[in-house]
Amino acid sequence: MPWHALTILALAACVTLLTEIMPAGMLTSIGAGLGVPQSGAGQFITAFALGALLSALPCAALTREMGRKRLLLTGLAGFFVTDCGNALVTNLAASLVLRFLAGCAGGLIWGLFAGYAARLAPAPARGRAITIAGSGVTLALVLGAPLSALIGQVLGWRGVFAGVGISSGLLGLWAIAALPDVAGMRGGTRLDLLSVLRRPGIVAVLLVIFSYVTAHSLLYVYIEPLLAPSGLAHRVDGLLLVFGAGSVAGLILTGILIDRYLAGLGTIGILMLILATALLAAALSEAQVVCFAVVLWGMSSGGFAAITQSAMAHISGDAMDVAQGMATTAWNGAVSLGGIIGGLLLAHQDVGYFPAVALGLAAIAMIAFRGIIAPRLVH
Template sequence: MRGVIMQAPGEVRVADGAADAPMGRIAVPGSADSPVPGDRLPLAALLVMALMGFILIATETMPAGLLPQIAAGLSTSEGTAGQLVSAYALGTVIATMPAVALTRGMRRKPVFIVGALGFLVANIITAFSGEIALSLASRFLAGAFSGLIWGMLAGYARRITAPKYAGRALAIASIGTPIGLAVGTPLGSWLGTTFDWRWSFGTLAVLTLITALLAAALVPDAPGQAVASRVPLVRILHIPGVAVILAVIVTWMLAHNIVYTYISAYLRSGNLRLSVDVALVTFGVAALIGIGITGAVIDRALRPLVLGSITLFIAAGVVFIIGHESIVAVLVAIVLWGLAFGGAAAQLQTAISMASGENADVANSMLGVAFNVAIFAAGVIGAVVIGNFDGIALPVVMSGLALTALTVAFVGRRTAFPTKP
C-alpha cells in the first residue's frame, strides 16, 4: 500500500508499504499500513540514550581531574597528559562528519550499537595502556566514535517518537550531558585518587558495555535517511537556518566553556572559600532543573526558550562580575548559569533538526563539531585570558560572547529560531 508519510514540518514523501516508513513519523489518515508510534514517549529507549550521553561526557572530561595520576602512570608530564583531552576533541572534529555521512543511510540501531562498542574498545585500551602514544591514539578513537554517536542521537530520538513529543524526547535523551558534567568528572576523580586512574576508565568501559546491551534490548530500530533526500555535506550549510544555528552554538558554547574550564581561576580571583567540586555539582543540579524546564516547554515555545536561556546566561555572567567576592552571589550566579545552560543541548539540537529536516543526522554532526571546536578554542582563549588578566576577566568574556549569541539568535527569527514552528 502506498501512503504519505510526514517527514518533518512541511515535508512529505510517498512510501511503498510500512517497511519504507520511518518510525517516529505520523502517517496521514489513509495510510493504515504505515507504522505509527504510540502516544507515549519511548522512555526506556530515551533513557538508554541519556546513559550513553552521560558516558560520552564523562569520558571526555575525565582526564581533567586526573592529570597528576595519569602523568605518573604513563611516566610523562602533566602537560602531555592533558593532551588526552585535546586528542579526544580532535578525533571528534576530524571524524564526525565523514562518519555520519557514511552511515546516514544505514539503519539506526546497528550504527548506534557499533558506535557504543567502538567506544568501549577505546576506553579499554586507555584503561590498560602503558604508553602515552597508544593512550593518545585510543582517545582520538574514542572522540571519533563519540562524534558518530552524538551526530545520530538527536535524529534517532526524534525518529522513534511521535512528532508532538519530539522536543521532549530530545530533552530526555540529552539529560546525560548535565549529569555527566555534574557527576561524571567528580566521580572519576574520586575513583582515580582512591584506587587508580585506570579504574576510572575501566568503570566507564563497564558502563558502556551495559549501555550497548540495554540498547540491543530496549531501543527500537529506525531506518536511515532515504537516498533521495540526502544533501551533500557542503550544501547542508546552505540550508536556511543551519549556519545561523551553528554560529549561536560556537559563541554560546565558547562563552560557557571559558568559565567552566577555568572555574578554579575565577574562584581564586575573589579569594572565595568555595571548592571547584561544590561549584560544579551546584551547576550540575541547576542544569538538571534547566533541562526539565526545557523538556516541558520546548515543543511549544522553542524561540522564547532559546532567547530566554541566553538572556539568563548573560545575567549569570553579570552576577559573576559584580559579586565575585561574595560566596552567596557566586552561588546565585552558578545556579542561574546552570538553569540557563542545562537545556542548551536539547534546544540547539531541536533547532538544527527542524531546520535541516531529513538531513538532521549530518547537521547534528556539524553541531557536535561546533561544540568541540568551542571546547578547544575555550581552552586556548581562557589560558590567554588568565595568563594576562585576573580570573575576573573570564565572566567578562563570557558575557560578551553570550551577548553575541543572543543577537545572532534574535536575528534568526525566520529560519533558525522561527517565531512560529
C-alpha cells in the same frame, strides 16, 4: 512515548559526555600522574573534542542510510576500548591519541543522537523525546562529573577511566538486547554538505552553538583554577554538584515547555549565561557570588543541547542527520577552541580573563539567536 528506548539513548548520551568531560575535575591528578602541568592535562578534553570535530561530518554523510542502532553500538564499543586503554597507558602522547579516538566515537554518537530520538517518537512530541534522551547529558553533569572527581580522589583518575569504559561496554550489551533499530534516510536526493549549509537558519544555529559552547568549555574545562580566587578550588566536586543541580532545573523546564516555547527558552537560556559570566567577571573572588553564578550557568546549560538540537531539527527538515553532524562539528570545535584559549590564558595571563572572554562569546550567541533563529521558530 518509547520510554525504554529513550532511557538507553539517555544513558548513551551520559557516557558520551562523561567520557568527554570527566578529566575536568581531575586535572591536578592527571597532570601529576603524567608529569605535565594543568594546562597540558586540559588537552585531554581538547583531544576528545578534536576527534569529534573531525569525525562528525564524514560519519553523518557516509552513514546516512545505515541503521542507527549499529552506529550507536560502534560508538559505545569505541568508548570501551579507549577509556580502558587510557586506564593503562603511562605517557601523555598515547593518552591523547586514545582521547582523540574516543572523540571520533563521540562524534559518531552525537551526530545520530537527536535524529534517533526524534524518529522514535510521534511528530508532535519530538522535542520532548530529544529532551528526554538528552537528560543523560544532565545526568553526566549532575552525578557523573562530581562523582568522577570524588572517585578519582580514592581510586585515582585511571580507575575513573576504567569504570566509564566498562560501563560503556555494559550499556552496549543492553542496547543489543533491548534497543529498537531505526532505519537511516533511504532513497531520495543525496544531500551534499554545502546545500544543507545554505538552507536558511542553519549557519545561525551553528554560530549560536559555536559561540555558546566555546564560552561554556572555557569555564568548565578549567573550573578548578577558575575557583581559586574565591577559595573554592578544593571544593570543585561540590561546585560541580551545584552546577549539576542548576542543569537539572533547566532540563526539567525545557522538557515541559520545549514543544510550545522553543524560541523563548533559547533566549532565556542564553541570557542566564550572560548574567552568570557577568557576575563572575565582576566578583570572581567572592564565594557566594561565584556559587550563584554557577547555578545560573548550570540552568542555562541544562536545556541548551535540547534547544539547539530541536531548533536544528525544525530548520533542517529532511537534512536532519547531516545538519546534526554539522552541529556536532560546531560543538566539538568550540570545545577544542575553549580548551586552547583557556590553556593559553592560564599559561600567559590569569583566570580573571576567563569570564570576560566568555561574556563576549555569550553576547554573540544572543545576537544570532534573537536576530535570525527565534523568528523562524515562532509557530
